[in-house]
Amino acid sequence: MFEKTTIVFKNNIKVGIFMEWLKKLIRKLLKKDEIKLIEMPKEKETIKAVGNNFKLKLKQSADPERDDRNGYKIIKNIRLRDMI
């Protein structure tokens, strides 16, 4: 009766409220006590060239460490020599 299930989603799925709803539904339908949803990471890259010497590369990924509301999702494709 009390079982764990891990379901792996390979497509990009919006999380947050939708995930919670989905978990509730699966719990109800499959009568599982614990559901863990694992999402495959998605990556989308946009390269923008700006007027100075380095490119800004936006990497929208599922990596929460790069999206912490402080703009750290900008990964500057900068060379070491440009930091001098």
Place this chain on the structure above:
Amino acid sequence: MNIDELKKKYNDIKIDDLTGFKRIQVKENKDEEFYQDLIETVKQYDGKISIANGIVGNASKEGFLQAEEIIKKVIDGINPEWTKKQKAAYIHYQMGKLVSYSPDFNFRGRYVNSPMANDTRNIWKSVVSGESVCNGIAALMRNLLSRVGVTTSELSSGTHNFVLAEVEEGNIIIDPTWDLKSTLYGARPMYFGKTYEQLRQEEEHISDAHKLENPPENVVEITDSELREIYHSIGYAKENGKFIFPLLDEVNAIKSKEYNNMEEKLNDFFTMFTQKFPKEAVHLSETRTILETCIYELGIEPENLITKFVYDKDDKYCQNPHLSLFIDDEEINKQMMVLDTDLMQIKGIDISEFDKNFKLHDLNNVQPFWKKYLSIDEKTNEELEK
């Protein structure tokens, strides 16, 4: 002076009598005389006390006094004859050594209310722990600048805090958080003296971290040549204006050597890095991005390198991140490495061994990327365990 006398002299401090202790809440931008009075009051106080610069975060008496010792050393490095720009440049350059960025991770709309969340917003806790977030880092910088006579205000986009400093010619915008990597490793600051328009032009459609509802007025630009001049005058750039940035010289030395293969080259780099930059290496957020830049410089394309913060499997609250690096390209085949800050080494580790010992943050629901590299047997065993 005692607390009552302090309160009488400075009526903008807030003193709360809480269960078992007194809480003193002060502003981050008072002058040096105030903080000296505060230090004396705290030293004399015979009881439990906490010192805060906002609603959240409390520094104990010991933590506060320890932080003040560190702060004093920074302030003592300032030449009182310097202009406000020079003082601001100097303080900006100390930030990388003082603190490392330690984010509240945003896991799919759930903000981690980690035990550290409040500490990283307290100036003195940040200084002692060496870890902070943008509002703590901005508050610390404002605190240091106010002690040396530079007036500042906080700039906030709603998701990010940075600093506006008043100098002789006008105001300059400074982002000490975004420059932590540069100021830690001795490189050129990239967020000191840019105008609001310059910041927005670089970041439009990419980030709103510096987007302000009411942009500041009377902002002056510090041009590239002036920046180099200022930093040369305070000892952080050479006479030709180039920043000292010792890591670049070390990487260039490695690039100029002959190696049998990329693995040998990278091992040499990792050995050099941990031996010559051990103090910097423990600043994980900044080290992560500088290592990415260095590894790119040595010939590994960014798409063939993954860096991740991982945690020991028995790290219940995910408080102690480790930096992992994974390289998979034509020459280096699926090599996982971990920065061991106790031994100060970057060690290769078998992926299945890595999987046994480490995990992503507990609130991170993304499939760990390394799982796909486990052997079929290992994957089957894992499924069976579940």
